Amino acid sequence: MKKRKIFALLLCMLCVMNLTSCGKKSENTIVVGTNAEFPPFEYIDNNGDIAGFDVALMKAVGEEMGYKVKFSNMEFKSLLGAISTGGIDAAIAGMTITEDRLKSVDFSDPYFSANQCIILQSGNEEIKTLEDLNGKKISVQEGTTGDIMATPDEENEIITDKSTVVKRFKKGTDAVLELKNGGVDAVIIDSSPAQKFVAANGDTLKLIEIDPETAEPEDYGIAVAKGNEEMVLMLNEGLAKIKENGVYDELIEQYFGDAEIVTKETSDNWFVQQYYTFKYVFIETEGYRMLLDGLLVTLKISLLSVLFGVALGMLLALMKLTETRKKHKTFWSVLAGIYIDIVRGTPVVVQLLIMYMVVFKSQAPMVAAVVTFGMNSGAYVAEIIRAGILAVDNGQMEGGRSLGLTYGQTMRYIIIPQAVKNILPALCNEFIALIKETSIVGYVAIQDLTKASDFLISRTYETFMPLIVLAVIYYIIVKGLSKLFSAFERRLRKSDIR
């Protein structure tokens, strides 16, 4: 009966979450992948939503095609793979149409023309052309055409010096931060984001256009699965229509016109400077909203995972305990043993990636995360509960049984209530660990607290303040939780005296 209830509960939980999850395909919705780290083409706006020229363009094209468009934010280099596996229907990410990419995907007609640029520290007078980067340190966004341009290999005719160091980052902003911090000499990146990055960094950085004779301009296209001619036709039709009816030009004006840039006040006093930075990161650029949204996501994932974990842990513990009861290994105890062994023996980030990419096929990241953390935590909770139950004096079971209770009833009314008291501190530790562990969900494109602070770094190029505030928030949650648990434990202990 009990097991059935637990299963029913888990099932309900999954259903509810499925409804609220994102990335689900339906009849006239297409899921479009992007990498929201490439302003003004795609970025996260103040509301924590994916926005930008590409996003607006894709929505407009979708409208023409009679489709609703849903965006899925992922790493740039994962986009083509996600198209091939069917996780997304198309990708728009300022993606250059290249011969190499055409081997694995098809593209719409070009919708934008761009070139690569070099970003340098303002004082750098030594580097003037792409050739000058030979033997230097260059940072790029991984898997982009900038990456190809910087990497000295057989096909590269300009950067030929093998001692050239290429540092690859998941985001263009991280590549720029590396330059700001002096870790590299230059960044190679597409012109429009380069202009945004330089503008956002005051006088510290400058931009050099690469001579078109050295590197040809690039065309951006919308990528779709190889052979999906129907989709290519629809996209091209949609693109042609929005060019005709003026929507395209409006979008160009909106996203490439002169945007107002909020600048930060500066001071020579370190403390005053930190105060200004705090104001700039969280209030003037409305970073607090992103952080609050992220906090809610972290709490939601943690809470649901804990519930799932405890239910599963209890089940696994009971399965393992059949061994103690029968005094020999049973099918259930072996099964639970194998499960616990595997879960404890592999990193949770790997479990999360398998769950999201393989089991959930890059859909419903929230559900994938809750299932992963619930399953992971379940293994640890099982051992905690089992130890707690075994620590209850054997006489208690004998007492219960001699009163005429069944094994199950004795467990439920006598043993487990006592065990709970013993395991509370260990369970509390497990929950705390779980909350902190959820900070890896950014891997599967969930905007939790950690990811929110990451976005703030990308937007403001400030590292210290977003990270310190992030640490403080986690600390407060954990502290609050331990206080709650201690209070609960004290209440339970009170009944001991009576």
Ligand code: GLN
């Ligand atoms: N246009 C470049 C490319 O296709 C960079 C795109 C991006 O970083 N989003 O590789």
